[in-house]
Amino acid sequence: MIQDYLRKQQDESNDYKPVFYDLKNAHDLQTFETLLETHPHIRINDNIDSQLRELMKIRNPTKRLTVAEYDEKVQAYLGDVSMEKFGVWVYYPWNDRLVHLVDEADFIELRTSRNQHKITAAEIAVLSKKKIGIVGLSVGQSIALTLVMERICGELRLADFDKLELTNMNRIRCGVHNIQVPKVVIAAREIAELDPFIKVKIYGDGMTEANMDSFFTEDGVLDIFVEECDGVDIKILSRIKAKALKIPVVMEMNDRGMIDIERFDLEPDRPLMHGLIPEVNTDTLKGLTDAEKLPIFSPMLALENASARMKYSLGEIGKTITTWPQLASSVVLGGALVADTCRRIALDQLKSSGRYYIDFEQLIV
Template sequence: MIQAHLRQQRDESNDYQPVFYDLSQEKDHQALVALLEARPYIRINDNIYSQLRELMKIRNPTQKLTQEESDAKIQAYVGNTPLEQFGIWVYYPWSDRVVHLVNEVDFIELRTSRNQHKITAAEITLLSTKKVGIVGLSVGQSAALTIAMERTCGEIRLADFDNLELTNMNRIRCGVHNIQTNKVIIAAREIAEIDPYIRVKCYPDGMTENNLEDFFLEGGKLDLFVEECDSVDIKILSRIKAKELKIPVLMEMSDRGMLDIERFDLEPDRPLLHGLIPEVDISTLKGLTDAEKLPIFSPMLALDKVSSRMKFSLGEIGKTITTWPQLASAVVLGGAIIGDTCRRVLLDQLKSSGRYYIDFEQLIV
């Protein structure tokens, strides 16, 4: 019975971009009707009125609006537009859901209202013009979701060739139904469900020599690059490109809260990774095992300074474990560190380069 059902079910798609329908446009109205007729199992979430009620509330902070006052303000704002045609309808094909939302300007105002005044209105507007690229979707996933929730950018580019395995789920936030789904697709879908107006571009083959130029420049040059990949050659090649283009680079190691900042935008002559990259032939660095990477990673990532448990674990690779461990707490902390630093760099509030540690075992004793 199960095998028969599996043969009949639709193949899993790699869709990660939502589809928008503006019902004030007849063409969009007909398209959405056709979609719902073809897929009657689609769930519709229509809570537009609660969004409008919140919009009136945040626009009148000195008043405690009664229900009648709120309704009157909503009516004045909507005017003669039927509520069904107000805002936008967003279809998420991977979950077969349609959600009714306010338009982009109102959505951003609502979504960022509780950032004020930690992030000012002018800063929110500026950040919405920024483009951030992330390669490596373990710490990178946490960073991407933090950046999206805080709305630190208007466009995000994600690169990772890896599909999710159950062993990844000690640190990657998602459901078990995502096993064998590409990591960038998982992250992109969650970002779209948080904020469909953030533009997301995915590179499910990972960052390669062939798509490096496209990743950094297609659709406009990146404003900031987050490097969280395990490929030694891409760690180096991506920094060479970032330095050439004068793009700042962030990296978090998910051990002892180690953060690297490389301000190639302010220091175009700065050596890659603070001058810690050993002299190697990049062409020999592809396809290395984790054990083979260690001698190269050691000076780059200061592996002599890692936590005692990480140091022990590194010696166990290929013996009792297959790769270096990462804990969810460290990865989530890394996402927060990247998110905070990313915002401050993009707002020109932080100008330094260097290597920094936020080590809870030292801070909380």
């Protein structure tokens, strides 16, 4: 009986794009009504009134509005549009949720209001046009979500070929129901739930030589490339592509708070990874085990400067552990470091290349 019941359950889909409904549009209204009729168990979050009141609040910072004044301003803002048709309704098919939101401009104003004046309105406008690509969705997931929360870009391109395993959840923030869901889908869904107006494009096969041009240039050249992948060949080939396109590259090592910056946009003749990439045939680098990658990774990532525990762990690969360790605290720190760096690069506030350490064991003793 249990097996029969389980066989009837719907398989997990890989949907990650929300669906928008503008009820002022006749076609959207009709399809919206059909959605409600065909999804009797849909979960609805309609708190548009709260959003509108908050919008009136941030637009009147010098005055404490009364309830009557809030009502008056909200009604004036609505005009002839009814509350239920104002803004947009956003449907998330993977969890069968429907959320009523203000439109994009108001949403951005509300979402970024607590950023000011650390990030000015003019800077917010600049950042909303930036395109950032991320390869590798372990540290990369933390980076992507931080970029979105701070709204440092208007478009993200995400590449990773892996599906989530339980062992990944020591550092990837998600629920156990996501086991065997592609990491790019998990990240894209969370981004959509944080901010459905940010454009997300996923590459579920990871970055490959075949899709590299699309990743870097389709629908506009990337402004910043964030590299967090384990593949030695792609680590090198992606930098060759970024250098050719004069795109800055940012990488976080996930150990000792090391962040690496290569400003190919300002220094087009700069050697790849500061001249640390060895002379190798990239065709021979595919499919290597983690143990086989170490001799190549070592000079590139300056593993002689790694923390004592990382050095010990690297020697245990293939003996007591299967791959190099990553901690959630380091991954979250990496998300913050890369997001801050990307914001300053995007706003032309940071012009340097180099390798930097935010090592808590040395800073806090």
